[in-house]
Amino acid sequence: MSDAKPKVAFYWCSSCGGCEESIVDLAEDILKVVAAVDIVFWPVALDFKKKDVEAMPDKSIAVSFINGAIRMSEQEEMAHLLRRKSQLVVAHGACAHLGGIPGLANFWNKSTIFRTAYHTTVSTDNPAGLEPQPKTSLDGHELTLPEFWDTVYPLDAIIDVDYYLPGCAPHRDLILNAVTAILEGKLPPKGAVLAPNKSCCDDCDRNETKPEKMTIKEIKRPYEVLLDPKTCFLAQGVICMGPATRSGCGERCIEGNMPCRGCMGPTDQVYDQGAKFLSAFASILDASEEKDVERLVDSIVDPAGTFYRFSLPSSILKRKKLEAVR
């Protein structure tokens, strides 16, 4: 491997592996990428270790792609290490970008999660009431586990992030464009999300079916109606996060005839995706009497879990108030 090629690292934190899979899904193109760069660290696929990274001079990695949210002590340590060694850090995928679906855990805390996982789940058989411990002794041998936190964080709550590659998992075109931009040095200003700055609705085939004045009389859950494959979901009364979500994903869920759940995060102008959707959605509800408003609003069964499906840890409020967690 020649030293002239830019050095690239991939790393995963609290992730599902789908972001790694999204790289494998580049199919034939992965070979082109591999030919153009020198992969110095990729735990999932190549044999390089943490101490190899430690031994590298600071800033010697051109770019590190880090996927997954941060919720355990060792993920934080790795994020700091890669930050030190890298010129650029890209938050790869919704979990690193916004907290992602694992971030829904922020409606709870560590002890509730442990209680469920190790005590109350119906198949758990734990007469001794054991829980995993950071330090344990097994037949006289000490064993350690990384510490589990109360809160899930997006990557930029832990380290400085240069770019965001959004999506769960990111669309192949976005990955290829990002890699090309980095290789060619044609990068947007720091902090940019590497996807178009427009909403899903702007790119959605169903946009033109939106009535001039959109109103919702009744909110439908996706299972309650036969979903028309051509009409805008909101016009069908089905919650679709499209208006508050960035495009660039290929609107693939909508292609699959299911409403958007917002994995691409908000556009540049918006800080809090859920609040933005809430605001837009409330204005199209067709009710003005208090009673009607309340009835309509109550028919949204899980507003926070829907509006913040992928972005709870990066919202303004970030998590449920800790002491309020049962």
Add this chain to the structure above:
Amino acid sequence: MTRRITIDPITRLEGHGKIEIFLDDHGDVERAILQVPELRGFEQFAVGRPVEEMPRITPRICGVCPTAHHMAATKAADAVFGVEPTSTARKIRELIYNAFMMEDHTLHFFFLGGPDFVVGPQAPAAERNILGVIGKVGLEIGGKVIRIRADVREIMAYLAGKAIHPVCGLPGGVAKGLDEEHRVTFLKTAKDAVEFAEFALQIFADVVLKNQAYVDIVVGEAYKIKTYYMGMVNDRNQVEFYDGDLRVVDPDGREFAKFKPADYLEHIAEHVEPWTYVKFPFLKKVGWKGFVEGNDSGVYRVAPLARLNAAEGMQTPRAQKHYDHMYAVLGGKPVHNTLAFHWARLIEALQAAESMVALLEDAEITGTDLRRIPTRIPTEGVGIVEAPRGVLIHHYKTDERGLITAANLIVATIGNAAAINMSIEKAAKAFIKGGQVSEGLLNMAEMAFRPYDPCHGCGTHAWPGAMPLTINIYNRSGERIRQLRRS
């Protein structure tokens, strides 16, 4: 002197699984364990979410097998509402599911498990990865692998929105149907997939079965543990991935139990240890007796070989031929040799591909009756599928609005968690004697757990097939006295 050996697949600090081996005073293996250092808590944060969203939430447990979680969640949601999918919807789900099985199994064989055989167990680390395999089998075959996988995933992406994290499943059916034009294209892909699976089995025959050294490894005692086996079967006790009863055979191959998914709690419980974040499922009627083999221990295994052992045959003709052949070569049922998981995996890939063809030749697949709208008040439901890595259980309770009040998930990889520990310990015992740690330990450790394909996305998320390994050997005071590295 007691010594500790740490095999840190992705080093401790990177945290997706590490093996600790403890030696006794004679330098023999006293205990070997695999620690899984991560938990994400899906069962808790499912609470409060609408049940119909679970098929879109739970796939994020694992991006390597999101389709399995999607289908288990969709079936559990069917059950919660007491609604059956329409016939076309069921076939579309089965098509997506078989496509997924086919591509996941081939991915594992060529990219992850395959390097043991395709590249060879003695090959240097730099070649034991995706690129190494392509280098070894030639760009042409490598390209073929990549292409068939991409084509099959195209079927999933078309019907399910996305191959990674599908969106199609709704209680009572699917969101999107199949038109004639795509049926024709996909049928061609399915036929290619059958040929490809046969081709993979041919490579296995040429590379592994014709090489006595490999065969010796496959049938060797170091890679053999006697356990119960659990797998899903259809009404003729044939291997089934999408929907059926669960059948358990004992270590002698006799039927031990057969039950409906809804009754899983009568048969399965999970044991907790304080040194790992995963739980260890076991057969309730036998009981948890620790990490031990045999009829008296409740440890069971899941995934390809377990499914073949737990069934009486395959559903499709070509796969059946290979099934018979495998058991003839390995000396009848059940096969306890862990490395036979690889073989069984390819036989399953073939059944999945053949099933795709059958489904795409079925006129009903292009039907337009895709959904049955639930009418009953939601309550509780269990959905079980066979993930590539074993029995996957989703169990939800909801309030009358269909919001989750409790969820229980027993993920596939975890079904093998106890067995993986035992396989590692057994192999370690064979390779470490009198304090002598043979260089083969690295291979041993990898080969002992890779057959399970323990995609710890469902636990950690390592793709152990490509897992780099370092073994650190420490003396009692914690100083590292030796390090073995694959390179």
Add this chain to the structure above:
Amino acid sequence: MSQEHFEPKLVGFLCTWCSYTGADLAGTARMMYAPNVRIIRIMCSGRVDPQFVMKAFQEGADGVFISGCHPGDCHYKDGNTKTLRRHRLLSRVLEQFGIERERFRLEWVSASEGTKFRQVCNEFTEQIRTLGPLNFNGNGGGPHERR
């Protein structure tokens, strides 16, 4: 924490046309009312972005209220109906974040209702005093709760 020493920090978003004028009236009439409310004047209650409310809680408010013109009196026609819908929806979202519904109020106060404004402030202050401090940020929400 001892409730006696707890002075609720409240934020009020007041529409300039009605409620702010009402508050002004309360001021010029020298009505005594609880001094706990920091008033933010806006053009119309309909301009209160949910992000403002969240930000207020995140930065330490124990309670937030929005006050606008009475139904039918909004100077921008239906700004306050939008506010009503947003308020109800946002209340439910805040509740899921552990912020009780009582901490987020919506009131209609006209330009002539100085007394009503006083009453709202006093009542709200007392209600929050009983509820106790929210202390949202000190209780998670930042990467600092790690131990």
